[in-house]
Amino acid sequence: MTAKKIFIKSFGCQMNEYDSNRIVDLMTDSSGYIKTNSAEDADLVILNTCSIRDKAQQKVYSELGRIRTLKEQRPGMKIAVGGCVASQEGSKIIERAPYVDVVFGPQTLHRLPDMLDKCKTCHHSQVDVSFPGIEKFDYMPEPHKNGSAAFISIMEGCSKFCTYCVVPYTRGQELSRPVADVLRDVKSLAEQGVCEITLLGQNVNAYEGELPDGDEIDFAMLLELIAAIDGIERIRFMTSHPTNFTPRLINAYRTIPKIVSHVHLPVQSGSDHVLELMKRGYTTEQYLSIIRGLREARPDICITSDFIVGFPGETEEDFEATMKLIDECRFDASFSFVFSPRPGTPAADMPDSTPQEVKLERLQKLQKVNDAQALRISEAMVGSIQRVLVTGASKKGEGMLAARTDNNRVVNFEGPLDLLGKMVQVKITDVRVHTLGGTLINKEKDFN
Numbered sequence: 001m002t003a004k005k006i007f008i009k010s011f012g013c014q015m016n017e018y019d020s021n022r023i024v025d026l027m028t029d030s031s032g033y034i035k036t037n038s039a040e041d042a043d044l045v046i047l048n049t050c051s052i053r054d055k056a057q058q059k060v061y062s063e064l065g066r067i068r069t070l071k072e073q074r075p076g077m078k079i080a081v082g083g084c085v086a087s088q089e090g091s092k093i094i095e096r097a098p099y100v101d102v103v104f105g106p107q108t109l110h111r112l113p114d115m116l117d118k119c120k121t122c123h124h125s126q127v128d129v130s131f132p133g134i135e136k137f138d139y140m141p142e143p144h145k146n147g148s149a150a151f152i153s154i155m156e157g158c159s160k161f162c163t164y165c166v167v168p169y170t171r172g173q174e175l176s177r178p179v180a181d182v183l184r185d186v187k188s189l190a191e192q193g194v195c196e197i198t199l200l201g202q203n204v205n206a207y208e209g210e211l212p213d214g215d216e217i218d219f220a221m222l223l224e225l226i227a228a229i230d231g232i233e234r235i236r237f238m239t240s241h242p243t244n245f246t247p248r249l250i251n252a253y254r255t256i257p258k259i260v261s262h263v264h265l266p267v268q269s270g271s272d273h274v275l276e277l278m279k280r281g282y283t284t285e286q287y288l289s290i291i292r293g294l295r296e297a298r299p300d301i302c303i304t305s306d307f308i309v310g311f312p313g314e315t316e317e318d319f320e321a322t323m324k325l326i327d328e329c330r331f332d333a334s335f336s337f338v339f340s341p342r343p344g345t346p347a348a349d350m351p352d353s354t355p356q357e358v359k360l361e362r363l364q365k366l367q368k369v370n371d372a373q374a375l376r377i378s379e380a381m382v383g384s385i386q387r388v389l390v391t392g393a394s395k396k397g398e399g400m401l402a403a404r405t406d407n408n409r410v411v412n413f414e415g416p417l418d419l420l421g422k423m424v425q426v427k428i429t430d431v432r433v434h435t436l437g438g439t440l441i442n443k444e445k446d447f448n
């Protein structure tokens, strides 16, 4: 019998992509599936959905229509919808698209094999978008290495309830994974040759864990424990929240060199009035104080952020305050979005008199300034020596390698293929459109 094939498409954030990879691991280990990159020859098609903004949600329904035609041509094909749209819509998905076999949520993805079995025996669609705590990790296989950089979820959900956001409703409340489980996963990946770890969660710095002796630990302490694991050379995390950015965490940038010189710290707006309407829980001054602390602890740190423009009630002055903050913080390439009203969130009902075209103009203005800042950061890197992780052969030509810097830039340089997956030092020589050029200085074993 030939193995059944699974195709999965992610629509969302890094957590969503991480979940997709874990779903593939689970189906491979538990049910003998193999992964395919085309929906056309798949026996199981999974859409892992996102509902953060209107556009993301619309994409799911148009994709479902396309998959329906495939299913008609391929009887026996199963369709499953997971992720945040599934979580919000539940059985409404089946009403709208009766050809869907399984609907599961971000916290019930481990139940997918059972739900598919049930679907086969009872011949009707299965829906489970409940929040059964953090049990899913207990049902997951050991993480599989896929390259020298890996992701690990350390906490799930969010309890912040920013007034515009669906995540607390779709992913449930903030729950940290036990320290021992996180460390076991990191060790297992390190033993498989992984040297870069990205810790994932909606607010990783709200992490709370307990050591075997009952002592409580915070995110800064977790970073120390991970940095002490042999083989781990570089640590990233996504996303951190300003309200949980403690002085201890800032100090970690001084004491733990393995933490990259990059932090993604979403600010959303530079106006205190808007921040309050968003219920973000900090002022611009408090945000700036974190940035000052970080720059003092790690002078070469790059800071990226997320912005929402056109939040209900945002005036021209509020927007100018955001532009001023962008100027002061000198952010690296960031993400910015026009506010999208999400059904069921408080901000969707707030009075909003700003025309959409004004919001789009603000977005363009913000992105232009941010792009220019990112280019200046790239240019300032010329002449510097960067520690990079070699990720593959470069498309730039034979004998060329591609690697990634701390601040997420791709550098192309000449070097032997046996450096793949290793940390090396390169000197940055030039800035190209989306990448940097460099020359190899040192292989990992020659420097410390």
Ligand code: SAH
Pocket (backbone or CB within 6 Å): 052, 053, 164, 165, 166, 167, 202, 203, 239, 240, 241, 266, 268, 306, 307, 308, 337, 338, 339, 340, 341, 342
């Ligand atoms: N937990 C993270 C981010 C989660 S969502 C944090 O608090 O920063 C990623 C980004 O999507 C957010 O930072 C925000 O900029 C954007 N976003 C979330 N909801 C949105 C909405 N309703 N409209 C527009 N952008 C939104």
Ligand code: SF4
Pocket (backbone or CB within 6 Å): 158, 159, 160, 161, 162, 165, 166, 167, 168, 202, 203, 241
């Ligand atoms: Fe959404 Fe706010 Fe939670 Fe981020 S912190 S996931 S923006 S509710």
Ligand code: F3S
Pocket (backbone or CB within 6 Å): 011, 012, 013, 014, 015, 016, 049, 050, 051, 052, 083, 084, 166, 167, 170, 171
């Ligand atoms: Fe989207 Fe859910 Fe992530 S709404 S951004 S997939 S947490």
